[in-house]
Amino acid sequence: MDSTKLSEYKFTDGLRDGIPIGLGYLSVSFSFGIAAAGKGVSIFSALLISMTNLTSAGQLAGLGIIAAGGTLIEMILTQLVINMRYALMSISLSQKLDSSFTVGQRLGTSFGMTDEIFAVAAGKKGDIGVKYMYGLILIPFLCWSLGTFLGAAAGEILPDMLKSALGIAIYGMFLAIFIPPARKSVGVFSVVAFSAAMSCCFKYISIFSGISSGFSIIICALTASVLGALIFPKKEDEDDA
Template sequence: MKQIEQWKSGFKDGIPICLGYFAVSFTFGIKAGIVGLTVFQTVLISVTNVTSAGQFAGIDMIAYGASYMEMALAQLVLNIRYCLMSCSLSQKLESNLFPVHRFFIAYGVTDEIFGVTICHDGKLNPYYSYGVMSSAVPGWIFGTFFGIVFGNIMPVSVLNALGIAIYAMFIAIIIPKAKESKSVRLVVLGAMVCSMAFYTLPIIKQVSAGFRTIIITVLIAGIAAWLCPINEENTNER
């Protein structure tokens, strides 16, 4: 009974995530259709990845004809944060928990699901995580499916409008944080300058889109960490 109650609690907490996932993945489905992927290929990507930034970057790199090596390195850089999240989340699990539970929990480690589960009081029951994933992940998968299906029949003008939805979402996330944090402002401005340089300067504009993403991400994140380090004492206090 305790496991059922934990699952129900997690399922309820995952509903808002489901709604957000549906909206974003709908745009992903549309974009994948524009690139030329089939419904099966697109849905399979969402089922096996469940990562917005990684999937959108992957679609862009497919469109640019990037190599497998570029795509692998880009995904490593973009998604390496999930390793840190998993390490943090593992501290909330019982030490004698069966490895199979850890495996299935790891599948659902996304920014939003991590945020909900890490804030859960006390030790994390795996069935709570399963509940969150049971409502959140289908939102991502079905949003992708409906995005690519309806993207094939929608007018071009509507598709163009919906195609910028992901960028609007990123802006909505970045601007409030940039107002509050100097380090975030530094990262945003630095990324803009570097991106412009890669598109305009004669020599480096020959670098492929995949390696541009990798270089800019590592370079700007490294500079920001050097110039605006996080005070470990303050972090521990929070």
């Protein structure tokens, strides 16, 4: 076991890895800010939502509930379903923390568990430490807040074409995370391919159209990773891939 080993990743490594996430977040949160303003939510409220939630799908759904004057129960259930994938990610990432992580630091860093931050942290080789996590979270958090503020305050600042092109940044980053390991491991390749194929089924087959995208991700990810564990179990010495 390597649980006594401390991670070698520094705060600045986290900052650097957070830059592409932050760039992607700028455009997404910018459009959230515009949407919030469009629904009559004040700049301050929009900023408060972004700074306390740090999640795209959940915030957009929450905004809809606020605008429609929905109940708090509806808010709770919606957030639970859309954000349940974070529980899965938290369990997964908890296995990669080095031994220096305290409970207080877990309380602090778990706030920043977004799809992208999780994906980058999970993609690092070996264990990760708290400094790396704080570095990784900082720039995306600031960009998420800034983008929301700008979107809500100033509306259309970026030309449409630039906003559109920035929308693909996050996905490009995802590809950079999973393509290299998928090339090396037939297990990873199969899991990604199966999960992606299933995700297409949810998107394009009409009987699944009632399933929210957050819930769809949970189903695809659970099914694909269970199948992966059954069909392509790793040898123990490959743990820190």
